[in-house]
Amino acid sequence: MKPFGTLIPFESARDIINRHALPVERTEYVPIDAALGRVSAEDIVALHNTPPFNRAGVDGYAVKASDTSGATRGRPKLLASTDCLYAGSTPSKKLLPGECIGICTGAMMPPGADAVVMVEDTRIESQQVAIYKSLAPQDNVGLKGEDIRKGERVIERDKMLDAGKIGVLASQGLTRVLVYEKPKVAIMPTGEEIVEIGKRLKPGQLYDINSHTLAAVVRENGGEPMMYHVTGDSLEDIRTSLQAALSADMVVTSGGSSMGEKDLIINVLEEWGEVLFHGIKVKPGKPTTFAIVNGKPVLGMPGYPTSCLLNAHLLLGPAVRRMGHLPARRNLSMRAELGDRVVGSSERQRFQTVIINGKIAYPIFKESGAITGTAQADGFIVVPENTVIEKGTEVTVTFF
Known part of the structure; x- marks a missing residue:
């Protein structure tokens, strides 16, 4: 049985991981319609230039601003309408003094015109257009290169x-x-009791939950998960799987990082690389390991689904974003009244999942093996070690 090393604070674990989660510098061309995110x-x-030409900013009439000088509703200026321009059409004539040209929003301005009078400020009278408003040059005109x-x-x-x-x-x-390129993250589940989804369960077996929640967190944070088959509890199997997984930019294992007789991953990590920490002062999530093997970061996650997913949100997600050149995620938070008493853990910081109902945060009291402990949660509160937070206390809820 391999004992835990010295438990380190959560903040120290996060900093160590981020320090070794180096940005991926490989590049690729993608179509712009596949480039979101x-x-x-x-x-x-x-x-x-954008726009590539001077264009009308409103529907109305292209004019020479000087021809509208002094125009009012009581004393309109009368101009002869000689043409009409639509978006996408090309002007065929130059605007002369005393003339106007009907124009639609976005249409190219005709040569000689330097303003557009809105249609609401005009009226057709016989063969002429009455202009009721005095304009300045460039009024209601989008200029070439004005945007870009x-x-x-x-x-x-x-x-x-x-x-x-x-x-x-x-x-x-x-x-x-x-x-x-998106950082490639190998996901390597371990444990004889774990069965891939779609297969038949035998007595004592469970479906592989963690691979799929971890893959979702990787995708959510801009990474590309590489899913591996469940690895058996033998040194030979672990070595074989880890060797293949190290082709990725980062490796994440689940299970096999606590103190069980068959938790052998820590042995292989120490044999092949440098273990930077083995155990975090948090609940849930204590059996979390981080190592560097062949220059690649390897994050060993707990086997229990809630522990694994909470640590994935708090540790794996930020690391993947850093590797992908993405900005740190800004998690939303709110102040809420605690709906029930929460007792902190001795010597460990606790992340307590909660459900929000109005302005009340109700704790979800489920053991760390229950995936619904996070699936039903809106977020979590931080409970310092050796601390009791009474019902009715105002707390900060951080959303996932």
Whole structure:
């Protein structure tokens, strides 16, 4: 039986993991319609002006601003209408003094025109258009390059591509963009009692929950999970699986990191690499291990589903985001009244899952093997070691 090393505080464990979760520098081109949530691997410089021409900002009439000087409803200016322009059409004539041209929003401004009078400020009288408002040059006109100027940097390297940035790429006619590859995270479940989903359970066996919750957390944080078959409880099986898993950027195991006779992963990690910690001062999640093997981070997660998933949210997710050049996630939080008494753990910080009902946070008192302890939760509260929080106390709830 392998005893735990010195238990370290949660904050120390998180810092150690993040320090060794190095950003992946491999890059690839992806279509812009597949780039949402990816991170730009280069500065993007505008190839074109946006808009590429002066255009009407409203429906109305293109005019020379000087022709509208002094116009009011009581004393309108009368102009001859000579044409009509629609979005996508090209002006065929130059606007002359005393003339106006009907124009739709987004249409190219005709040569000679420098303003657009809104249709609401006009009236057709016989063969002429009465202008009721005096305009200044560029009124109601979108100028060439007003939004984006050719040659300007429109997206910086290391910026996550959201819907707006994808719109910028489209405005430049780009069909693809250079992004960082998603970090590949190998997920390696262990335990003779664990059975892959879809297979028949035998007495004493359980379905593999952790591989799928871990994969979901990896995807949620911009990574690419690599799922491995369940590894048996033998040194030979663990060595074989770990050797294959080390082709990924990071390895995450589940089970086999506590103090059982057959918890052999820690032995292999010490044999092949450097174990940086073995055990965290938290509940649930104490049997968590972190090592470096062949330069790759290996995170050993507890086998119990709630312990595994909580630590995945708090430790694995931030590490995957860092490896993928993504910004740290900003978890929402709220102040709430505690709906029941919570007793903290002696010498360990406790993450207590809760359900929110209105402004009350009700603790979920389930053991760490129950996946519903996190599946039903809205978030969690932090209970310091050796602390009791009474019912009715105001607490901070952090949402997943």
